[in-house]
Amino acid sequence: TGSKRRRATSPSSSVSGRDFEDGQPSSSASSVGRKRRRTTNIPNVDPIAVCHELYNTIRDNKDDQGRMLCELFIRAPKRWNQPDYCHIVTHPIDMMKIQLKMEEYDDVDQITSDFQLLFNNAKAYYKPDSPECRAAYKLWDLYLCTKNYCLKEVLEQLLDAVVKFTEPSGHLVSDLFQKLPSKVQYPDYYAIVKGPIDLKIIAQKIQMSLYRSVSAMAKDIDLLAKNAKTYNEPGSQVFKRKTEIEHAEPIKSSIRIKKSTQGDQLSAITMALQLHLSDSIVSHCPGSVHYDEGESEAESIHHSMDMSTPIFQLYEAVRGGRNSQGQLISEPFLQLPSRKDYPDYFQQISQPISLQQIRYKMKNNEYESVEQLDADLTLMFENAKRYNVPHSSIYKRVLKLQHIQQVSGCMSCQC
Structure with missing residues (x-):
């Protein structure tokens, strides 16, 4: 009976082409019911824009033959022609119903x-090897990746607002919050402040995808300001800047998802904070970080490296490769998978490695030849192919990146 309960194909149809606040109430509701609550550190994220971005991503995705995968889910099977569907699926839903609800999503x-x-529903009703089931797995993976990308973009914009906000005098408000005080010079700070945090730590958490919502990051910004108030005297410079960073107007402005080259610039800011650069970059303003207009991630991280070397060029070709939609192909390989979410990965893969480890090895001049870098890239790709099934989105990314690796490697050998 198990095989009869799953159909191989779906009925033919035709079609025309929580905001990240952990259940926070809408701005209109909070302004009425919570007048005393200060929300200056939480940006006005537009949940409707994010919902439309997610819906459009699923609606517009196509297979290798150029067919929209969502066509398989436009209409749920009807009781009169597929009576077994209602026995298996207790809560039917389809793309048309989601489209009609677009203005209802808060x-x-x-x-x-x-x-x-x-x-x-599709996974439960259709056979595992059916087009519907395969499409359901692919589109759900795409949905989660897009959702995480949208959240990361919002957090990058929030961090950008904090880092770039200036006083009327032109001084960066954030320059005293970039890095925690020295434990040697200020041992009492760590006795008084129970939850030390700086913008570098916040940047690291963005890059490692540790924030699940905007409000989670906003709490860390609140904590950063609270720590400054706890340790410093009310009339001190740090105390005054704590007040400024709480009331920074860019943080309160509406934040929308933007697909442009700004994404690279924001990532550069995050990564620069994550590595807190070198003394030569910040020597003219202790505790602050400065960025050149349009500076790329590669320039911000590898400012001390010779960018003309074959090692750097091979790494940057792989890391910076993009698909026809402008998406970074290497994104799943920037960091290792979470041990909490993917414990089996570290059981199957004996030598885990990511672009983050490779970048640090480059920074420390551990690669004596381009062949050594090539070997680490190959190890990273083979790990991904061993863990992920063929035809999966990550497996396909590996094949594209291996092609880039091969072409770039050949060019390096000719240099």
């Missing part, structure tokens, strides 16, 4: 629940 969690229900 946050990203709501549309996420509906898409998860849609794809779980």
